[in-house]
Amino acid sequence: MSTLKDLLANINYNIKGRSPADLELAGLCLDSRQAKQGWLFAALPGSQVDGHDYIEQALANGCSAVLCERWPQKIAAKVCYIKVEKVADALGPLAANFYEQPSQQLALVGVTGTNGKTSTVSLLYRLFKKLGHKVGLISTIENRIDDEVLKSTHTTPNAIELQALLAQMRDAACDYVFMEVSSHAAEQGRIAGAHFTGGVFSNISHDHLDYHKTFKNYIFAKKRFFDQLPSSAFALVNADDKRAEVMLQNCSAKAYRYAQKQLADFRFRLLENSLSGLQLELDGQEFHCSLVGDFNAYNLLAVYATAILLEEPKTEVLRILSSLKPPAGRFEYVRIPNNPVQAIVDYAHTPDALEKVLQTLKATTSTGRIITVVGCGGNRDNSKRPIMAQKAAAYSDLLILSSDNPRFEEPEAILDEMWAGLSKAQQAQTYRQVNRREAIRWACQLAQAEDVILVAGKGHETYQEIKGERLPFDDREELRQALEEQLAKFV
Numbered sequence: 011m012s013t014l015k016d017l018l019a020n021i022n023y024n025i026k027g028r029s030p031a032d033l034e035l036a037g038l039c040l041d042s043r044q045a046k047q048g049w050l051f052a053a054l055p056g057s058q059v060d061g062h063d064y065i066e067q068a069l070a071n072g073c074s075a076v077l078c079e080r081w082p083q084k085i086a087a088k089v090c091y092i093k094v095e096k097v098a099d100a101l102g103p104l105a106a107n108f109y110e111q112p113s114q115q116l117a118l119v120g121v122t123g124t125n126g127k128t129s130t131v132s133l134l135y136r137l138f139k140k141l142g143h144k145v146g147l148i149s150t151i152e153n154r155i156d157d158e159v160l161k162s163t164h165t166t167p168n169a170i171e172l173q174a175l176l177a178q179m180r181d182a183a184c185d186y187v188f189m190e191v192s193s194h195a196a197e198q199g200r201i202a203g204a205h206f207t208g209g210v211f212s213n214i215s216h217d218h219l220d221y222h223k224t225f226k227n228y229i230f231a232k233k234r235f236f237d238q239l240p241s242s243a244f245a246l247v248n249a250d251d252k253r254a255e256v257m258l259q260n261c262s263a264k265a266y267r268y269a270q271k272q273l274a275d276f277r278f279r280l281l282e283n284s285l286s287g288l289q290l291e292l293d294g295q296e297f298h299c300s301l302v303g304d305f306n307a308y309n310l311l312a313v314y315a316t317a318i319l320l321e322e323p324k325t326e327v328l329r330i331l332s333s334l335k336p337p338a339g340r341f342e343y344v345r346i347p348n349n350p351v352q353a354i355v356d357y358a359h360t361p362d363a364l365e366k367v368l369q370t371l372k373a374t375t376s377t378g379r380i381i382t383v384v385g386c387g388g389n390r391d392n393s394k395r396p397i398m399a400q401k402a403a404a405y406s407d408l409l410i411l412s413s414d415n416p417r418f419e420e421p422e423a424i425l426d427e428m429w430a431g432l433s434k435a436q437q438a439q440t441y442r443q444v445n446r447r448e449a450i451r452w453a454c455q456l457a458q459a460e461d462v463i464l465v466a467g468k469g470h471e472t473y474q475e476i477k478g479e480r481l482p483f484d485d486r487e488e489l490r491q492a493l494e495e496q497l498a499k500f501v
């Protein structure tokens with residue numbers, strides 16, 4: 011077993027208290043409440059709470075080492091204190107050493123971007139499984155160690171959880187791992203110390219400005235991931251997004267571009283986009299699949315290009331891709347027998363994602379109306395609220411503003427901010443109903459035979475987060491029930 015001194019190789023640090031040379035750690039933690047005998051506690055400063063305030067609690071729980079940015083007032087001789095410039099930057103490499111560099115022993119591909127991360131990694135996971143590999147998945151919806159499904163609490167886990175998960179994947183003989191890289195994760199060093207075989211950038215648009223403050227900071231958080239890619243890796247970017255080139259600036263990885271509109275290494279041409287699927291010319295080959303919307307054509311192209319860069323056979327990749335269904339809660343259809351109304355649940359919770367889904371519906375719905383139910387999450391970026399309402403109103407024939415996950419905010423106050431984005435004329439045609447179940451019921455009651463209902467924002471989620479509680483709630487279940495109730499109208 012390695013000593014703490016070995017684990018600190020390649021990290022700049024100062025020491026007080028016990029020497030790390032003869033200290034073997036039993037575990038690592040970020041939360042003092044989970045600390046155990048012989049563990050190292052990493053005192054991470056957050057934006058609200060500072061881990062340094064919990065050093066004493068971690069020591070009381072038996073920790074024998076502390077990673078920190080400033081010396082605590084009391085230094086205990088039996089504890090090793092390691093001071094680094096930024097805990098967030100040092101923890102990843104330390105955790106990677108502790109778990110014996112799992113990402114060096116498999117091929118890790120990270121996907122970043124405002125929209126499309128979950129769909130892309132989920133498609134990659136399923137494609138590589140069908141190609142016969144053992145595969146790991148780290149995503150917003152779930153984590154998977156090949157066939158074993160684990161709960162996911164974040165888009166990208168913290169540095170310790172990430173390295174522990176990668177180690178489990180390595181021990182289960184996974185050869186590939188596809189993971190989402192959120193901007194929070196890149197900014198907070200959660201991916202530091204991870205060795206990537208490839209990085210993919212899908213797009214960037216307005217989101218998370220509560221955290222990053224400016225759009226520029228948000229772009230540079232994503233860029234941090236590309237800056238981390240080694241020269242042996244590939245850096246694959248969507249060249250149709252105008253920030254793609256920023257990702258590639260000073261990036262040591264080998265650059266590849268995919269696009270519809272630009273000259274690029276990988277391209278698609280949209281032949282047909284209907285509610286029954288996409289017909290594409292993908293990298294020169296005719297291709298059909300049941301995924302809907304040109305945003306999915308981009309996701310498919312990113313997946314295809316990644317597979318080719320990982321040297322998978324082109325014909326087999328295209329054959330499997332054409333059979334894949336959309337991931338849960340992404341443009342997921344809800345239909346019940348005898349009810350002609352089509353309903354779609356989508357996770358779109360950014361202005362850009364919502365606009366893309368609605369554009370697809372507009373382009374593919376010829377006769378009926380589009381009825382949209384949408385809200386915005388509480389305690390998250392409130393600057394997107396008026397824009398999302400505006401986008402929803404622009405493409406919908408009927409709009410019902412409702413609650414998403416209000417968290418600790420007043421649901422009506424969130425709707426007020428959305429409402430402010432609507433013109434007087436749009437307001438006159440928009441309903442407000444904070445109770446999401448009721449809002450979905452209203453949408454179904456208002457729908458006629460040819461209409462399409464879009465319930466946006468929560469996708470795969472099976473809960474609604476209200477005042478610190480996660481109450482069971484599933485848009486797809488609610489829609490099924492409401493469509494059943496409405497059935498009488500058509501029989």
Ligand SMILES: CC(=O)N[C@H]1[C@@H](OP(=O)(O)OP(=O)(O)OC[C@H]2O[C@@H](n3ccc(=O)[nH]c3=O)[C@H](O)[C@@H]2O)O[C@H](CO)[C@@H](O)[C@@H]1O[C@H](C)C(=O)N[C@@H](C)C(=O)N[C@H](CCC(=O)O)C(=O)O
Pocket residue numbers: 040041042043053054055056057058059060061062064163164165166167192193194195198221
């Ligand atoms: C809202 C937000 O951004 N919170 C971030 C912020 O947290 P914070 O200031 O409240 O502090 P904290 O994490 O509660 O506590 C700071 C430290 O003290 C420790 N602590 C705290 C209490 C205690 O009793 N003992 C103790 O040791 C904590 O374990 C932690 O290490 O600073 C922390 C340190 O940098 C972050 O880990 C934390 O992200 C949390 C985990 C979070 O949930 N963030 C979300 C927004 C997030 O990361 N989301 C992205 C996806 C976004 C998307 O694409 O939709 C994701 O990757 O999931």
